[in-house]
Amino acid sequence: MKLMCQYYGSDIQDTVAFGDSMNDYEMMETAGISVAMGNACDTLKNMADRICEAVWDDGIYHEFQRMGII
Numbered sequence: 001m002k003l004m005c006q007y008y009g010s011d012i013q014d015t016v017a018f019g020d021s022m023n024d025y026e027m028m029e030t031a032g033i034s035v036a037m038g039n040a041c042d043t044l045k046n047m048a049d050r051i052c053e054a055v056w057d058d059g060i061y062h063e064f065q066r067m068g069i070i
Helices: 002-008 022-030 042-047 059-067
Strands: 016-019 033-036
Touching: 016 022, 016 059, 022 033, 022 042, 033 042, 033 059
Parallel strands: 016 033
Antiparallel strands: none
């Protein structure tokens, strides 16, 4: 994420990270907004800024709608 922000001249605080397992923890910690999927482990849900529907319930799509991104 940091490299992509550097490349595009973006601020890391303008990023959104979605995760559902512990391999996503560092990414979610780094992002400006972290979103745990509804099917995520409790550790991610507890540290996330937001929680959305599960992957199989189109959680990313619905969260992007709520955020006004799409």
